[in-house]
Amino acid sequence: MRISYDFIVAGAGSMGSATAYYLAKQGFRVLAIDQFDPPHDQGSHAGQSRIIRKAYFEHPDYVPLLHRSYELWKAFEEEIGERIYYETGIVYFGDASHPTLAGVRSSAKLYDVKLEVLDPQRSSVEFPEFNLPASFQTLVEPEAGFVRPEFAIGKYLTEAKRLGARLLVNERVLSWTSGPDGVSATTDKGVHYGGKLILTAGSWMKKLVSPLDRHLRVTRQTLAWVSPKDPDAFALGNFPCWFIEDPQLGMFYGFPILPYESFGGPIGLKIASHRPGETVDPDAVDRKTLAEEQQAIQTVLSKYFHDAGQEIITLKTCLYTYSPDENFIIDILPDTYKRVVVAAGFSGHGFKFVPVVGELLSQLATGKAPTLKTDFLGMSRLHCSD
Numbered sequence: 302m303r304i305s306y307d308f309i310v311a312g313a314g315s316m317g318s319a320t321a322y323y324l325a326k327q328g329f330r331v332l333a334i335d336q337f338d339p340p341h342d343q344g345s346h347a348g349q350s351r352i353i354r355k356a357y358f359e360h361p362d363y364v365p366l367l368h369r370s371y372e373l374w375k376a377f378e379e380e381i382g383e384r385i386y387y388e389t390g391i392v393y394f395g396d397a398s399h400p401t402l403a404g405v406r407s408s409a410k411l412y413d414v415k416l417e418v419l420d421p422q423r424s425s426v427e428f429p430e431f432n433l434p435a436s437f438q439t440l441v442e443p444e445a446g447f448v449r450p451e452f453a454i455g456k457y458l459t460e461a462k463r464l465g466a467r468l469l470v471n472e473r474v475l476s477w478t479s480g481p482d483g484v485s486a487t488t489d490k491g492v493h494y495g496g497k498l499i500l501t502a503g504s505w506m507k508k509l510v511s512p513l514d515r516h517l518r519v520t521r522q523t524l525a526w527v528s529p530k531d532p533d534a535f536a537l538g539n540f541p542c543w544f545i546e547d548p549q550l551g552m553f554y555g556f557p558i559l560p561y562e563s564f565g566g567p568i569g570l571k572i573a574s575h576r577p578g579e580t581v582d583p584d585a586v587d588r589k590t591l592a593e594e595q596q597a598i599q600t601v602l603s604k605y606f607h608d609a610g611q612e613i614i615t616l617k618t619c620l621y622t623y624s625p626d627e628n629f630i631i632d633i634l635p636d637t638y639k640r641v642v643v644a645a646g647f648s649g650h651g652f653k654f655v656p657v658v659g660e661l662l663s664q665l666a667t668g669k670a671p672t673l674k675t676d677f678l679g680m681s682r683l684h685c686s687d
């Protein structure tokens with residue numbers, strides 16, 4: 302086998318771009334391959350903004366990873382001299398006994414994350430744009446906000462290339478092999494040989510890694526941008542990121558209006574549902590929004606806001622890839638001579654972790670022990686051979 306690269310990264314989106322960067326930074330020969338030209342809007346990273354927070358209701362074991370992620374976002378911002386993280390604060394609204402609010406409180410307590418509980422009166426003074434039932438609890442996490450997905454991916458890839466990585470775009474990995482001497486990745490344009498392979502193919506991981514096939518579910522998620530009458534009240538600097546747990550419709554979340562001059566489009570107040578959408582094949586996604594999806598967004602707007610408007614100006618579709626327990630899958634793939642590392646199943650909450658996942662994948666690929674506890678993300682919990 303003629304080895305040309307130390308590492309081949311298949312999928313150069315969110316996780317792959319950061320992995321290529323961390324490996325290139327260590328001086329390795331890196332090839333990153335993507336079937337599209339990232340950043341793009343066919344996978345899981347489109348839509349201008351992604352929430353980042355530490356009071357993690359999904360699982361408290363993510364909090365140490367988040368501390369590291371914040372450090373690494375900051376270090377990367379300093380390195381490129383540009384801003385990726387915007388600290389708007391996040392406000393969580395819902396029934397105090399709901400698992401989401403209970404999870405936010407318990408992760409914050411366990412890891413000493415700053416969190417405030419507001420009574421209804423203070424909540425209405427501090428967040429006058431919302432119209433909430435008196436029974437709802439308000440939790441405020443000040444050290445939270447959003448990061449910019451497309452911008453960050455573009456920067457990771459630019460930096461990885463500057464550090465010597467090779468990026469091949471519009472080239473699809475069709476299959477791969479792993480043997481005692483190295484790995485190969487066969488694409489629609491040729492065959493590439495490397496020492497190790499990192500598979501970060503997002504919603505296409507089902508198709509590239511057969512043991513994961515039955516464990517991953519890809520869903521179509523809708524994002525909407527609306528036009529409030531008083532945009533200033535909802536503008537960046539005046540309005541936070543937010544989560545609302547509606548008893549019937551589930552979890553919705555949103556962002557402030559971002560200025561077009563520095564963020565580009567879409568313009569407007571962004572709102573989305575976090576409940577699973579329709580299950581889809583990532584190669585055949587119907588991107589037309591369903592009437593009931595629009596209706597649910599409009600119901601949340603009229604139910605929980607005084608004047609956020611009802612007119613949807615932009616709709617976009619993005620893909621979630623669920624693991625069975627909605628925790629990430631990050632591991633060395635068994636029976637590959639320890640030459641293949643997988644990162645999959647980010648279950649709609651992975652972007653905030655991009656730098657720490659990139660660092661972690663580079664540690665696994667280079668044979669170093671991970672510096673943070675990640676057992677809960679391992680493949681053994683899936684019983685792939687059963």
Ligand SMILES: Cc1cc2nc3c(=O)[nH]c(=O)nc-3n(C[C@H](O)[C@H](O)[C@H](O)COP(=O)(O)OP(=O)(O)OC[C@H]3O[C@@H](n4cnc5c(N)ncnc54)[C@H](O)[C@@H]3O)c2cc1C
Pocket residue numbers: 311312313314315316317334335336337339343344345346348350351352353472473474475501502503504505506509522523524573619620621644645647648649650651652653654
């Ligand atoms: C609507 C929406 C809202 C979200 N909101 C948040 C949020 O607020 N906060 C948060 O933390 N996370 C959020 N997420 C989740 C987060 O964006 C994802 O977890 C993350 O982007 C997944 O990264 P990935 O690298 O797995 O996938 P992607 O970024 O999609 O990257 C996978 C890449 O692999 C490439 N690829 C696939 N197959 C092949 C192949 N065979 N050959 C070559 N290339 C291939 C694809 O083209 C793609 O570029 C959201 C996701 C969506 C869809």
